[in-house]
Amino acid sequence: MELKLELVLLPVTDVDRAKAFYADKCGFHVHVDHRAGENFRVVQMDPPGSACSIAFGVGITDAAPGSIKGLHLVVTDIVAVRDELAAKGLEVSEVRHMKDGWQPGVDPDHTDYNSFADFADPDGNTWVLQEKGYQA
Secondary structure, eight states: OOOOEEEEOOOSSHHHHHIIIIIIIIIEEEEEEOOOTOOOOEEEEOOTOOSSSEEESSSSOOOOOOOOOEEEESOOOOOHHHHHHHTOOOOOOOEEEBBBBEEEEETTOOOOOOOOEEEEEETEEEEEEOOOSSOO
């Protein structure tokens, strides 16, 4: 059996604001922006390099805007990714690691799954950057 996660729905209040945020500040690629009348719109985007997309819009979920917490984006160089996102104007936390409990800064050994940074979209849906596979 094979199960592939390919789409996550995000509840947002303003579709155009969310689209601009994810495209301009996060660098996500827009694949679909489709309307079918006043009560249906879907925008589908994906993070660079990801096989899983996000979708938001009108008439696609009844979840409360901002209710999705802790979606993970796995990166190979958390410092570089964090700096690139911050340079685009994204408010992203400083990198922290948990090798010896939660500490500010980067794990000097870059051990997998120990370094994190996070950010939120305009509605409060939250994302976590997590480092895995760092190679100097």
